[in-house]
Amino acid sequence: MRVADLLKKKGSSVVTLPSTATVAQLLETLDDHKIGAVVVVDDDRVVGIVSERDVVHHLRGGGDHFSSLTSLMTSDVQTVTAEDDLVQLATTMTERRLRHLPVVEDGALRGIVSIGDVVKARLDALEAERDMLEDYLRR
Structure with missing residues (x-):
């Protein structure tokens, strides 16, 4: 299975913010969309x-809600392409401890792929x- 196959099922919608957005805007966006990362x-x-996780480190280190992203x-x-293989992607995400990877073409x-998306696709397969x-054994 490829990233493109996963995106066909889950969709290609990605929540984004500009780099000028503040931490407060980020927190609102994460909460509104019930997601764990924003591109x-x-x-x-x-x-x-x-x-x-970045927000936690920022705030614990004394950062404020008005800082820009x-x-x-x-x-x-780290990005992936639609042609990347999900099994290899799962290995990369696990080894590098990445939870979200944007899908970039040209x-x-x-789109974006999360570790949850990869695990769900693998379980479905x-x-x-x-x-x-x-079915084969019943015949």
Whole structure:
């Protein structure tokens, strides 16, 4: 299964904010959408990603709610393409301890994949395989 297959099922919608947004705006966005990370986009270009974990580190370190996202976002963003394999992606996400990866094609944001998406896709595939084997054994 590829990232493109996953995006067909879950959709390609991505919640984004500009780098000029504040931590307070980020918190509101995370809560409103019930998500764990936001892709930071300026001029239709991915410039960062910021997660709940980043907010915790920022606030614990004395940062305030009025800081811009540039003060806490990860600017060296690991991305994937629609053609990437989900099994390899799961390994990469686990080894690098990444929970969210933006999907970028030709410099444009096309979606986002979470570790939960990858696990769900894998479980769905295993369940389908089990069902096929049970069907085969019943014949």
